[in-house]
Amino acid sequence: MIDVDRAVRDGFFDPKILADEDLYHEEQEKIFRRTWLYVGHESQVAKPGDFLINYMGEEEVVLLRDPKGVVRVFKNWCPHRGNKVCLFDRGNARAFTCTFHGWTFDLNGKLIGLGAGREVYGDLEQEMRKGKVLPEVPKVSSYNGLIFASWDRDICSLDDYLGDIRPYLDVVTTRPWSGGVEVLPGRARWFFPTNWKAIAENWITDDYHVWTTHSSFFRVAKALGPVSPLVTSFVNPDWAVRHTVNVLVTAPAGAPHGLGAVSVWGDHRPGTEYHHEFVLNAGRHLAETLGREAVEWYDDSVKRITEYFGREGTAKFCSMGNMTVFPNLSLEFLAMVLGGVSLIQWHPRGATMHEGWEWVLVDKNAPDPVKRFGQRLVGLGQSPGGMIMIDDSENFERSRDNLRAALSYKDSMEAIPLSVEAPGNPSYLQEFEKAGIDLRKAFPAGKVLPGAQEESGRAFYNYWKDLMMRP
Ligand code: FES
Ligand SMILES: [Fe+2]
Known part of the structure; x- marks a missing residue:
């Protein structure tokens, strides 16, 4: 049996925790029956x-x-x-x-x-x-329409469990400028050859992989013509990490939830116009292809979004990026008018396999063509038939072979440990402050971290270890 205490420490972890079947079965009891x-x-x-x-x-x-x-x-x-x-x-x-x-x-x-x-x-x-x-x-x-359940009769309240991630969930899962969301019927479903932990933590701590893993996506997006500077900027990693932040939440009950690659409304540094231009204007020509009703919705939404986010220059969490609620719920979201919110569950299916279930949240008051378009946008990107997830699955599949091979090592923690050590660069955050952007105002809860850091990953694995060591 793996010594869990030794398997996660000081920014390193034993590859066996992503491959060992005994540990996987123990997780069913200690993680999935004891969390919300x-x-x-x-x-x-x-x-x-x-x-x-x-x-x-x-x-x-x-x-x-x-x-x-x-x-x-x-x-x-x-x-x-x-x-x-x-x-x-x-x-x-x-x-x-x-x-x-x-x-x-x-x-x-x-x-x-x-x-x-x-x-x-x-x-x-x-x-x-x-x-x-x-x-x-x-x-x-339930919280904001999201229903959670737990087998643990003594678990803390859902409010305490979600803790400081709630203000961000408020924005992402209600889209308050639009009057609320609904979940569209049906879901995408796929098998993906990696342990559930590896993908769940990827969503809060791994902006780092984006420009390598997904570089072909961004090159294609750029070649397609006038798209968001956000998209094209990821071709330039230095620019991207200087203009997005991560947020790590661990309060009050200790479960690590977080945000990855999120941006600030009111960031007016050169090149960040996408916060306004992209969110407000990028999809109008697409709305025109969806009919008059869609255009009316679009124009009305622009007014409501502007009102919600405030005057130009108001620092506010801009609802753009990724989120994971521990242990296995992730969301991907854009504030843009035509976008849907992707809600994914990483269901465990053996030590080196999981089953993804993806639902799409759309503005419930939107006309049907807009709802369908939101679903299509999600399907084109972070979805099994989309252009982004396929890049991830290839990497994870190759890693899976290696992780399984690690099982043959007597002491893989000693011989071939993996790492989540990257501290991130604090000067990136200082650049926001120098530009007059109050990050505390934009992100009132949790710890604001620079992009491409692995502190959130360390928190994820440390909490996993904490739960696994309980009797
Ligand atoms: S009636 Fe359900 S298993 Fe027999
Ligand atoms: Fe990815």
């Missing part, structure tokens, strides 16, 4: 009987709204022989019937029918009294 996990959005279970399938770690669960309107989460697990009782991704139901022997459960998880078994068991009441119910996840709570 995202299970769905209020808009997906709006009416009594609405349900949605999701996973908490490896366990499939049914999120539903019960007849009294309460959101509840049940394990998709028939207590007879463990078959699934719900076989659909989403829908509306009055009850769930197991396809094996026909037991039926109502929306409170209560056994209400024994199928053909009534001849065998005889007394339904008696069976119900023995506690034959759908196992219910004890803690369910």
